[in-house]
Every structure is written in structure tokens, then in C-alpha cells.
Amino acid sequence: xxxxxxxxxxxxxxxxxxxxxxxxxxxxxxxxxxxxxxxxxxxxxxxxxxxxxxxxxxxxxxxxxxxxxxxxxxxxxxxxxxxxxxxxxxxxxxxxxxxxxxxxxxxxxxxxxxxxxxxxxxxxxxxxxxxxxxxxxxxxxxxxxxxxxxxxxxxxxxxxxxxxxxxxxxxxxxxxxxxxxxxxxxxxxxxxxxxxxxxxxxxxxxxxxxxxxxxxxxxxxxxxxxxxxxxxxxxxxxxxxxxxxxxxxxxxxxxxxxxxxxxxxxxxxxxxxxxxxxxxxxxxxxxxxxxxxxxxxxxxxxxxxxxxxxxxxxxxxxxxxx
Amino acid sequence: xxxxxxxxxxxxxxxxxxxxxxxxxxxxxxxxxxxxxxxxxxxxxxxxxxxxxxxxxxxxxxxxxxxxxxxxxxxxxxxxxxxxxxxxxxxxxxxxxxxxxxxxxxxxxxxxxxxxxxxxxxxxxxxxxxxxxxxxxxxxxxxxxxxxxxxxxxxxxxxxxxxxxxxxxxxxxxxxxxxxxxxxxxxxxxxxxxxxxxxxxxxxxxxxxxxxxxxxxxxxxxxxxxxxxxxxxxxxxxxxxxxxxxxxxxxxxxxxxxxxxxxxxxxxxxxxxxxxxxxxxxxxxxxxxxxxxxxxxxxxxxxxxxxxxxxxxxxxxxxxxxxxxxxxxxxxxxxxxxxxxxxxxxxxxxxxxxxxxxxxxxxxxxxxxxxxxxxxxxxxxxxxxxxxxxxxxxxxxxxxxxxxxxxxxxxxxxxxxxxxxxxxxxxxxxxxxxxxxxxxxxxxxxxxxxxxxxxxxxxxxxxxxxxxxxxxxxxxxxxxxxxxxxxxxxxxxxxxxxxxxxxxxxxxxxxxxxxxxxxxxxxxxxxxx
Numbered sequence: 001x002x003x004x005x006x007x008x009x010x011x012x013x014x015x016x017x018x019x020x021x022x023x024x025x026x027x028x029x030x031x032x033x034x035x036x037x038x039x040x041x042x043x044x045x046x047x048x049x050x051x052x053x054x055x056x057x058x059x060x061x062x063x064x065x066x067x068x069x070x071x072x073x074x075x076x077x078x079x080x081x082x083x084x085x086x087x088x089x090x091x092x093x094x095x096x097x098x099x100x101x102x103x104x105x106x107x108x109x110x111x112x113x114x115x116x117x118x119x120x121x122x123x124x125x126x127x128x129x130x131x132x133x134x135x136x137x138x139x140x141x142x143x144x145x146x147x148x149x150x151x152x153x154x155x156x157x158x159x160x161x162x163x164x165x166x167x168x169x170x171x172x173x174x175x176x177x178x179x180x181x182x183x184x185x186x187x188x189x190x191x192x193x194x195x196x197x198x199x200x201x202x203x204x205x206x207x208x209x210x211x212x213x214x215x216x217x218x219x220x221x222x223x224x225x226x227x228x229x230x231x232x233x234x235x236x237x238x239x240x241x242x243x244x245x246x247x248x249x250x251x252x253x254x255x256x257x258x259x260x261x262x263x264x265x266x267x268x269x270x271x272x273x274x275x276x277x278x279x280x281x282x283x284x285x286x287x288x289x290x291x292x293x294x295x296x297x298x299x300x301x302x303x304x305x306x307x308x309x310x311x312x313x314x315x316x317x318x319x320x321x322x
Numbered sequence: 323x324x325x326x327x328x329x330x331x332x333x334x335x336x337x338x339x340x341x342x343x344x345x346x347x348x349x350x351x352x353x354x355x356x357x358x359x360x361x362x363x364x365x366x367x368x369x370x371x372x373x374x375x376x377x378x379x380x381x382x383x384x385x386x387x388x389x390x391x392x393x394x395x396x397x398x399x400x401x402x403x404x405x406x407x408x409x410x411x412x413x414x415x416x417x418x419x420x421x422x423x424x425x426x427x428x429x430x431x432x433x434x435x436x437x438x439x440x441x442x443x444x445x446x447x448x449x450x451x452x453x454x455x456x457x458x459x460x461x462x463x464x465x466x467x468x469x470x471x472x473x474x475x476x477x478x479x480x481x482x483x484x485x486x487x488x489x490x491x492x493x494x495x496x497x498x499x500x501x502x503x504x505x506x507x508x509x510x511x512x513x514x515x516x517x518x519x520x521x522x523x524x525x526x527x528x529x530x531x532x533x534x535x536x537x538x539x540x541x542x543x544x545x546x547x548x549x550x551x552x553x554x555x556x557x558x559x560x561x562x563x564x565x566x567x568x569x570x571x572x573x574x575x576x577x578x579x580x581x582x583x584x585x586x587x588x589x590x591x592x593x594x595x596x597x598x599x600x601x602x603x604x605x606x607x608x609x610x611x612x613x614x615x616x617x618x619x620x621x622x623x624x625x626x627x628x629x630x631x632x633x634x635x636x637x638x639x640x641x642x643x644x645x646x647x648x649x650x651x652x653x654x655x656x657x658x659x660x661x662x663x664x665x666x667x668x669x670x671x672x673x674x675x676x677x678x679x680x681x682x683x684x685x686x687x688x689x690x691x692x693x694x695x696x697x698x699x700x701x702x703x704x705x706x707x708x709x710x711x712x713x714x715x716x717x718x719x720x721x722x723x724x725x726x727x728x729x730x731x732x733x734x735x736x737x738x739x740x741x742x743x744x745x746x747x748x749x750x751x752x753x754x755x756x757x758x759x760x761x762x763x764x765x766x767x768x769x770x771x772x773x774x775x776x777x778x779x780x781x782x783x784x785x786x787x788x789x790x791x792x793x794x795x796x797x798x799x800x801x802x803x804x805x806x807x808x809x810x811x812x813x814x815x816x817x818x819x820x821x822x823x824x825x826x827x828x829x830x831x832x833x834x835x836x837x838x839x840x841x842x843x844x845x846x847x848x849x850x851x
Contacts (some may be wrong), residue, residue, distance in 0.1 A: 021841075022699065022830070077678070109830075110833060111834075114789075115790050
């Protein structure tokens with residue numbers, strides 16, 4: 001009884017004194033990750049960014065203010081790494097906070113750096129960001145706020161970014177007025193195995209890693225589709241784990257048969273996979289387009305099914321193009 | 323005073339850095355401190371003499387020994403004085419029995435019996451706490467005869483750093499798990515002039531690992547008293563304990579805290595290293611001097627010694643245990659010096675690198691870079707040293723045994739486990755500082771409470787840039803570790819510990835370093851084999 005009381009008191013005391021610290025996390029569940037920065041849960045503090053009208057009307061942001069913000073490349077592939085986000089703050093800033101508007105559960109904080117003598121001693125900042133591979137494609141806004149010595153944030157600033165889909169979509173994800181490919185067949189899997197997407201076209205030609213244009217032979221016409229990558233080749237651990245066959249224009253009419261072939265399991269016993277077919281469709285607004293998923297299949301390949309390319313592979317689905 | 327009030331008093335006392343050293347406690351396993359067939363002395367549960375009296379000891383047939391050995395029932399005089407003539411020890415201490423110097427004492431037939439190889443089993447209930455002097459400081463470092471034993475420490479731990487993710491390299495970020503922290507199996511064989519030890523450790527800390535914890539051969543000179551816990555001179559060669567300070571050589575079964583202090587673990591990632599050691603004792607004086615590879619053996623990561631230089635590590639100290647009644651003081655000075663290794667780089671071939679600067683997934687000509695091959699970079703060595711001071715006090719009180727102890731360590735380029743020091747990269751020597759103070763109180767034969775406060779600064783000169791100015795940044799950690807334990811029958815022990823860690827690994831909204839949430843809770847069950 002006495003021992004139980006001591007133990008209870010011990011645990012209660014430990015729980016009490018454990019409060020007050022901040023969590024440190026790699027942020028792998030967040031859509032954006034900033035190297036050497038602190039993740040903090042919650043909305044980004046500070047006032048919402050000034051609108052274009054407010055800026056034109058001469059409305060001044062509250063201090064500390066983010067004077068400029070730029071992204072090294074606004075077009076981001078899924079899983080983009082080492083993307084530079086930089087800018088300047090007013091001289092009263094101590095740190096900047098960054099998040100993607102409406103995404104994730106918090107924001108990242110990093111201290112500002114040296115003054116910029118060219119810009120009246122405004123303080124510079126430079127962040128190295130990575131983006132989650134499963135970040136939903138589309139146009140997004142980076143919200144950036146500066147914090148002063150008391151930890152108070154001023155007016156936020158925003159920077160536009162475009163997160164691209166894993167296949168070439170003619171920038172439709174960020175600009176719906178641009179027409180996406182007519183048809184995209186994708187095969188994804190979840191391990192570092194060498195899986196190959198194979199599509200038998202109506203002419204009997206095979207579109208695969210050895211025939212990325214689907215030409216039946218030397219001098220034969222291409223199928224119109226293009227296999228964009230050969231992932232997992234030689235068991236490389238590039239982490240892409242997907243292959244996409246893209247038809248920019250309407251494919252030739254006829255029956256298409258899709259196979260998933262396990263070329264090399266690369267040491268894994270089972271490779272779960274998923275295949276999807278997306279097609280271009282009219283968007284919700286006039287003169288806009290979007291990509292819609294029209295079919296999806298999934299399954300698992302076992303290591304004993306590996307054949308080094310000797311077989312066509314496992315049947316996934318077939319579809320008919322009118 | 324009730325245990326409740328006492329534990330609170332001790333917790334307050336522990337905030338002051340107290341010191342304690344337990345010289346020459348070189349055994350992780352509690353080897354029998356008496357001949358194999360002799361029951362282990364029991365510590366009295368109170369100073370009023372309520373302790374038990376051990377049953378009569380059965381001496382080996384060929385040994386010259388009193389027919390019975392009475393274990394003292396009071397705290398006084400329970401130890402054997404090392405370096406004293408046998409007759410003197412025999413008159414002032416009735417246990418363990420002192421054998422006349424004779425070769426015939428080696429490996430009696432009874433020493434291989436199960437009872438003799440596990441002295442804890444069966445009488446554990448009479449041993450209130452394993453931090454007492456009988457079971458710790460006077461453990462024989464080279465016991466006569468054949469002994470086999472071991473222990474298992476299995477635990478469940480919770481850590482605030484845990485995430486359901488894996489980090490780069492595949493290591494899980496989750497640390498909330500059950501694991502076997504230590505599973506040890508040890509064999510000793512001791513003769514008058516020689517001894518050998520082999521100890522293996524199995525654990526699941528980084529997956530299932532089995533490695534050598536100890537494996538050494540020793541040549542001894544035991545002096546007149548063959549039963550003295552420590553020889554006058556011992557030369558050991560093999561994988562052995564690094565003789566530095568108190569905590570590093572303290573047995574995990576003797577230590578009430580789950581692990582060594584953070585500073586000790588950073589400077590000495592493992593207690594073991596390969597080398598040669600000269601050690602021994604005379605009276606209350608202790609000494610140990612070792613030439614070691616300087617590459618502590620850490621599980622499967624041990625990769626031999628990359629440089630020709632050997633580290634010199636040693637400790638000179640004293641321990642009044644057995645010379646004073648009701649209390650003892652101990653302490654020592656330790657040092658280590660040697661050369662660390664900065665690995666070079668193998669030669670490389672020309673190669674092409676693609677950096678997708680515009681993120682379009684296409685290798686544009688301006689995004690292709692030729693990286694010329696390079697000749698091999700040579701490796702280089704750097705000097706490193708460490709100096710430590712350890713001290714401690716042990717008191718026998720009405721409720722049990724009180725221990726106050728601590729260590730103070732300064733070092734240069736010696737961190738090999740946490741912020742691994744490499745002055746070749748940094749361009750300047752890296753200064754480390756480590757200190758801790760601990761207080762432990764046994765609660766009769768029921769259990770114990772303890773608290774340890776430790777500080778470790780892996781780089782006293784660390785700077786970081788903020789707002790264009792380089793400012794000193796304290797990257798040190800302070801750890802407050804209260805522990806509560808219950809002694810169970812058959813030598814088992816259940817204990818829980820909370821490590822409250824204060825550091826500067828997180829940042830507040832201003833970007834200023836602040837404490838990170840990385841406390842740890844551990845519940846451990848230990849059983850001797």
C-alpha cells in the first residue's frame with residue numbers, strides 16, 4: 001500500500017514537472033518541412049495578408065513585417081526537396097514563421113539572419129523547405145509572418161506555389177484553363193521493388209519500360225502514349241515507386257489491357273500495388289478542365305511472381321476507347 | 323521517519339551535487355563474495371541489529387577454514403579489509419571466511435552446484451538493497467573457483483520524442499516500446515595466480531544484438547589474503563572495463579538508476595574497450611591503469627581501432643569501506659588521454675550530378691554538373707583528454723543505507739557518443755563538461771528511492787547566428803531523474819524512473835532556443851539468473 005502510494009506520488013510529480021517544453025519533430029506528417037526550424041502546432045499568428053486593393057490604397061502592414069518573400073521555384077514536383085524560400089523582414093523581427101495556407105497542423109519557425117545593407121538593414125532569412133510527396137496537387141499559398149522580441153507576429157505575407165501532380169498534366173492542376181492529358185494510366189506500389197507497368201494497345205504493341213513510346217518495332221508508329229519513367233530500375237531506391245503512361249491526345253480507339261509485372265522484388269516478399277486511370281473532363285467553370293479518376297484496381301504481387309521481364313505480368317484491368 | 327517523508331527529504335538533498343565513489347566495482351554481475359558454498363552475508367534491515375544470521379558455511383573439503391562462519395548481524399564489520407594480513411582480517415571480520423593460502427582452494431567440487439553459482443537465489447529476501455557495501459564495493463573482482471551467472475533487465479519505456487515515423491536511414495522514431503535492455507550471461511574461473519572472464523550481452527535496443535561485454539584473461543598476485551575482494555596486483559588483457567570514475571564501472575544491477583548519466587554515456591558510449599589493465603588495491607587505496615584502443619565497443623557498431631595510438635585511462639582512489647563503522651567515504655581521481663581519429667576519404671571517380679533546379683523533372687543541360695574525381699584524403703588524428711573527480715559518502719541509517727555520490731568531469735574532444743567531437747572538422751578543440759550528483763536511500767528490505775541530477779555540456783563554445791550576430795548557445799542538458807524501486811522475492815527488482823530533461827533543442831516563436839519535450843519514463847523488471 002505504501003509502495004503504491006509512493007509510486008502514484010512519483011508519477012504525479014513527474015507528470016506535473018514535465019509541462020512547459022515544446023515538442024521537437026521531424027514534421028514528416030506535415031505538408032511542408034523546414035530544415036533546422038521549429039515546428040509549432042496551430043494557426044500561423046499575425047494578421048491576414050494585405051489584399052492587392054489594400055496595398056494599392058497604401059495600407060501599411062503591422063510590424064514586424066515580412067518585406068519580401070520568394071520561392072526559388074514556384075512549380076513544385078511532389079516531394080520536392082531543398083526548395084529555397086527567402087526574403088527580408090523589418091529590422092525589429094527575430095524570426096519568421098511559415099506554413100501552407102489550409103494545410104497541415106502548424107507552422108515552422110526559424111530565426112532571421114544578417115541585415116541586408118542594400119535594403120536599409122532589413123533582416124534577411126533563407127529557409128530550405130521540403131514538400132510532402134502526397135501533397136495534393138494544385139495552386140497553394142505560403143503564408144509567412146515575422147515575430148518580434150516578444151514573440152508577437154505582424155501582418156502575414158503570402159507567396160504563390162504550384163504543386164504539380166506526379167505526371168505531366170500541362171499545369172492543369174494550377175491553371176484549370178490548360179487542358180490536361182486525355183488519358184493517364186498509373187501504377188503505384190509501396191516498396192523498393194522493380195515493378196513495371198505494361199499496356200497492350202489495340203494494335204498489339206506493348207507500352208512498357210523497354211518500349212516507352214509503345215512502338216511495335218523499329219520504324220513502327222508510336223502508340224501516342226508515353227511511359228514517363230521506369231521506377232525501381234536495378235532496384236534503385238529513388239523512392240518514386242510509380243510509373244505513368246500518358247496520352248496527351250485522345251488514344252486510338254480499341255481495347256487496352258493493363259498488366260503489372262514484377263520484374264524484381266528486390267528482397268521484398270510481397271508488393272502491394274494500385275492502378276488508376278484518369279481521363280480529361282470538362283471543369284466546373286466554362287473553359288476549364290480537370291482530371292477525373294475513372295477506374296482503380298489494387299492487389300499484391302508475391303516475390304515468387306517475379307520473372308525478370310520474361311512474362312507479360314499480372315492482369316490488372318482493361319478499358320475500351322471508343 | 324516514514325519512508326514518505328524520507329523520500330521527500332532525499333529529493334531535496336539531491337539537488338545539491340553530492341558525491342560518491344565506489345572504487346573497483348568492476349563486475350556487472352553480483353558474484354559471490356564468499357566461497358561458492360558459503361552463504362552470502364546478509365545486510366541488516368536496520369542498524370539496531372535485526373538482520374539475519376546466515377547459516378553455517380560449508381567449507382571446501384580441502385580448504386583450511388573454520389567449520390562455521392558467522393555472518394555479522396550488525397552493520398559494523400561486514401567487510402573484508404583488503405591488503406590486510408589474513409589473521410587480522412579474520413579477527414575483525416567473521417565473514418567471509420579467510421582461507422589459508424593454498425592451491426587446494428581452487429574450484430572445489432561444490433562450486434559448480436546450482437546453489438553456489440547463484441548466491442542471490444534463495445536468500446534474496448535477506449538482502450534489502452543491492453547498493454549496500456557488502457554486495458557492491460567488496461564484490462570480488464577475481465573470484466576463486468568457477469562461477470556462472472547473469473541477469474535480465476527488461477523494460478517498457480515511453481519517450482516524448484516518439485513519432486510513428488521512420489527517420490532517414492530507416493531507424494524508427496518511435497521509442498515507446500518493450501525491450502530487453504540487457505541480458506547478460508557470464509562465466510568466471512579464478513585460481514590463485516590467474517583468472518578468466520567471459521560475459522556476453524544480448525539486447526533488443528537496436529534490434530536483436532549479441533556481443534561481448536567482457537572477455538579478458540588475468541594474471542594475479544592476491545597477496546596473503548586469497549579471499550580479499552581485490553588482488554594486490556592484477557594484469558588483465560582483453561575486452562575489459564574502462565577504469566574511469568565511479569559510474570562507468572558500476573554494475574547495472576547495482577545502479578538503481580536505469581542508465582549512466584548523459585555525460586558518462588556521451589564520453590564513454592560503452593563501459594568496455596579492448597586493452598590491457600593493471601589494477602589492484604592495498605588497504606583502502608585503489609588503482610587501475612589501462613591502455614585501451616580508445617574505441618569503446620558499442621554493439622555491432624564496434625569496428626576495431628583505426629589508429630595506432632592507444633588511450634591511457636586510469637583511476638587512483640580510496641575507499642574506507644571496512645575501515646570505518648557505520649559510514650564510509652570514497653573517492654578518486656580519473657584521467658584519460660589519447661588520440662581520436664578523423665577518417666579520411668577514399669578516392670572518387672568523375673561523375674555527373676543532376677540538380678533539378680527548375681523542378682520540371684527534365685534534365686536540362688544547365689542542370690547537369692560534372693564532379694571531377696578526387697584523390698584520397700588522408701585520415702588524421704587529434705588529441706583528446708578527460709579528467710574526472712568522483713567522491714561519495716555512505717551512511718547506515720535506521721531505515722537502511724543512504725548513499726550520496728557524484729562526479730565532476732572536464733574533457734576535450736572526448737565526446738564519442740552524443741555530439742561526437744571532431745576538431746579536424748570544427749577547426750577548434752571542443753570542450754566538454756559533465757557532472758552529476760545522486761542520492762539513494764534503501765527502505766529496509768522493501769525497496770529504495772533515489773534521485774540524480776546531471777548536467778552535460780557537449781560543447782562549451784558553441785555559437786549560433788541570430789539576426790546577423792553570433793551568440794553563444796548553450797547546447798547542454800540538465801537531467802533530473804527520480805527513481806523508485808521495489809525489491810521482490812528471489813532477487814527480482816522492479817523500478818520506475820522518470821527522466822526530466824531540460825535542454826535547448828527546441829525554439830520559441832522568436833526563434834530563441836528553449837526546452838524540448840523529450841522526457842522519458844521507464845519501468846524495468848530485473849531478475850538474476
